[in-house]
Amino acid sequence: MALLEVKNLSLDLKQGDVSYRLVDGLSLEINEGEAFCLIGESGCGKSVTALSLTRLLPCPPFSYGGGEVTMDGQDVLQLSDEQLRKVRGAKVSYVFQDPVAYLNPIHRVGTQILEMLQLHQPAKATPDRIVELLDRVGIPSPETRMNDYPHQMSGGMLQRVMIAMALASEPQLLVADEPTTALDVTIQAQILALLSRLQQELNMAVLLISHNLGLVESFADRVAVMYAGQIVESGKTCDVLENPKHPYTEALLRAIPRLGEKVDRLCSIPGQVPMAGHFPLGCRFHPRCSCVQAECKSVEPSLESISGQRSLRCPVRQAS
Numbered sequence: 001m002a003l004l005e006v007k008n009l010s011l012d013l014k015q016g017d018v019s020y021r022l023v024d025g026l027s028l029e030i031n032e033g034e035a036f037c038l039i040g041e042s043g044c045g046k047s048v049t050a051l052s053l054t055r056l057l058p059c060p061p062f063s064y065g066g067g068e069v070t071m072d073g074q075d076v077l078q079l080s081d082e083q084l085r086k087v088r089g090a091k092v093s094y095v096f097q098d099p100v101a102y103l104n105p106i107h108r109v110g111t112q113i114l115e116m117l118q119l120h121q122p123a124k125a126t127p128d129r130i131v132e133l134l135d136r137v138g139i140p141s142p143e144t145r146m147n148d149y150p151h152q153m154s155g156g157m158l159q160r161v162m163i164a165m166a167l168a169s170e171p172q173l174l175v176a177d178e179p180t181t182a183l184d185v186t187i188q189a190q191i192l193a194l195l196s197r198l199q200q201e202l203n204m205a206v207l208l209i210s211h212n213l214g215l216v217e218s219f220a221d222r223v224a225v226m227y228a229g230q231i232v233e234s235g236k237t238c239d240v241l242e243n244p245k246h247p248y249t250e251a252l253l254r255a256i257p258r259l260g261e262k263v264d265r266l267c268s269i270p271g272q273v274p275m276a277g278h279f280p281l282g283c284r285f286h287p288r289c290s291c292v293q294a295e296c297k298s299v300e301p302s303l304e305s306i307s308g309q310r311s312l313r314c315p316v317r318q319a320s
């Protein structure tokens with residue numbers, strides 16, 4: 001059953017007198033207990049999409065240009081501040097890239113978890129529950145480590161603490177926005193394995209956001225690929241990885257080594273993600289696309305359902 005349903009969401013940003021559309025007609029669905037990945041290069045709008053899910057962006061300068069974000073039956077875009085606080089706490093939690101920026105350096109990590117419990121699960125705001133949460137995220141000797149200050153922990157440990165804090169409210173959806181980007185490669189794999197284990201053990205939906213398509217394979221049931229504020233392809237992870245349809249997905253796959261796959265050399269995608277307000281006419285990817293045709297330069301393609309759970313925003317590939 002769908003836990004989160006985003007329908008035709010648009011998000012604008014006003015700078016001076018000019019308004020830019022950062023997210024344009026985005027739709028996605030995440031089921032209860034599902035692992036879902038949102039992938040795309042830097043600047044394509046992944047983080048602002050994630051923050052929109054619980055209206056965490058300041059309005060102004062941001063504004064919602066339309067659409068619906070339905071979480072567990074409620075349209076988040078229509079909720080009062082009071083109702084919204086409940087969604088943010090009990091239903092959706094976030095883990096971000098840099099734990100150091102989110103932890104208070106002068107408070108023990110256990111105290112910071114306790115604060116989350118007091119806020120969202122007051123009946124469980126006990127030292128035992130702190131130990132249980134730290135244990136669940138794989139911190140050894142949690143009874144001792146709960147008394148550490150953030151500077152006494154490694155980056156990987158701190159990210160585990162952030163995940164423990166996110167779990168304190170017992171969310172139905174955990175949004176992990178580039179949770180491993182700041183970590184060493186071996187630690188990255190451990191954190192992803194942890195998120196995957198928690199998703200299964202707690203039957204909690206996880207939205208993993210990354211620019212690395214290589215992370216998706218072992219993690220997500222379904223994946224959506226985002227480019228310049230729009231989803232360009234989505235489907236079951238195995239289908240998208242084995243048989244990518246959109247030239248952008250293909251290019252992302254070529255640019256990223258996949259586990260166990262031997263590659264002679266990696267190909268970077270020529271050009272850059274266009275900035276909001278400077279999206280080209282027609283298909284937004286066309287200036288970088290190896291399969292570009294005349295129509296791609298003038299007609300803006302729509303996202304079409306092509307089979308089963310698969311969608312594609314590329315008429316050239318749809319036809320072939």
Ligand SMILES: Nc1ncnc2c1ncn2[C@@H]1O[C@H](COP(=O)(O)OP(=O)(O)OP(=O)(O)O)[C@@H](O)[C@H]1O
Binds near residue numbers: 043
């Ligand atoms: N607070 C802000 N003020 C101005 N522009 C912003 C702000 N937040 C995001 N943007 C712009 O919105 C667009 C989308 O940004 P977003 O952070 O969502 O990208 P992203 O896909 O998460 O990239 P990354 O992989 O680098 O995190 C970018 O063009 C960015 O410059």
Ligand SMILES: [Mg+2]
Binds near residue numbers: 046047
């Ligand atoms: Mg981001």
